Amino acid sequence: MSLKNWHIDPTWTLFLDRDGVINRRLEGDYVKRWDDFEFLPGVKEAIALLSKHFRYIFIVSNQQGIGKGIMTHDDLGIIHEKMVQEITEAGGRVDHIYYSPYLESEDHFMRKPNVGMALRARKNHPGLIFKKSFMVGDSLTDMIFGKRVGMKTVMIEDNPNLPRKYPKLMDFSCNSLVAFAAIIHN
Numbered sequence: 001m002s003l004k005n006w007h008i009d010p011t012w013t014l015f016l017d018r019d020g021v022i023n024r025r026l027e028g029d030y031v032k033r034w035d036d037f038e039f040l041p042g043v044k045e046a047i048a049l050l051s052k053h054f055r056y057i058f059i060v061s062n063q064q065g066i067g068k069g070i071m072t073h074d075d076l077g078i079i080h081e082k083m084v085q086e087i088t089e090a091g092g093r094v095d096h097i098y099y100s101p102y103l104e105s106e107d108h109f110m111r112k113p114n115v116g117m118a119l120r121a122r123k124n125h126p127g128l129i130f131k132k133s134f135m136v137g138d139s140l141t142d143m144i145f146g147k148r149v150g151m152k153t154v155m156i157e158d159n160p161n162l163p164r165k166y167p168k169l170m171d172f173s174c175n176s177l178v179a180f181a182a183i184i185h186n
């Protein structure tokens with residue numbers, strides 16, 4: 001199965017995980033301030049390309065650092081404001097950022113792999129169809145989230161064999177969002 005077979009057109013929606021897809025994931029730590037936030041190479045330009053191809057682009061991000069009291073909603077708001085500003089300056093677009101402040105242990109409906117953030121996005125954006133949506137993430141949690149509502153899933157991972165290992169969870173894998181954008185664009 002190649003991405004081309006899905007006949008992606010501008011009625012499709014793109015859901016992006018944040019840490020490990022847009023910015024460098026910090027092992028064992030949270031991005032607590034803008035100084036901690038590092039765009040992965042080429043990602044801003046990739047989002048600019050993807051913005052031409054998708055009706056909506058959303059970020060769906062678990063941020064349990066808030067639930068742990070390590071950072072606040074305002075801290076995260078500042079990071080997201082600056083992130084979106086840089087993406088916009090590069091010619092890209094983010095239609096909305098959904099994030100979950102809840103702890104993993106709470107198993108909250110609004111925390112991935114539960115589907116609350118996806119349902120909220122659909123409620124707020126008429127014309128959003130999950131079957132014509134991608135979830136792009138770097139963890140199995142993201143893949144489960146996407147599959148639970150019927151999205152196509154793309155794992156950001158430098159291992160092309162992963163979809164064969166988890167055929168029900170992921171449709172495709174790419175080593176970066178840049179590689180995904182290149183496939184969509186060409």
Ligand SMILES: [Mg+2]
Nearest residue numbers: 017019020138
């Ligand atoms: Mg991630």
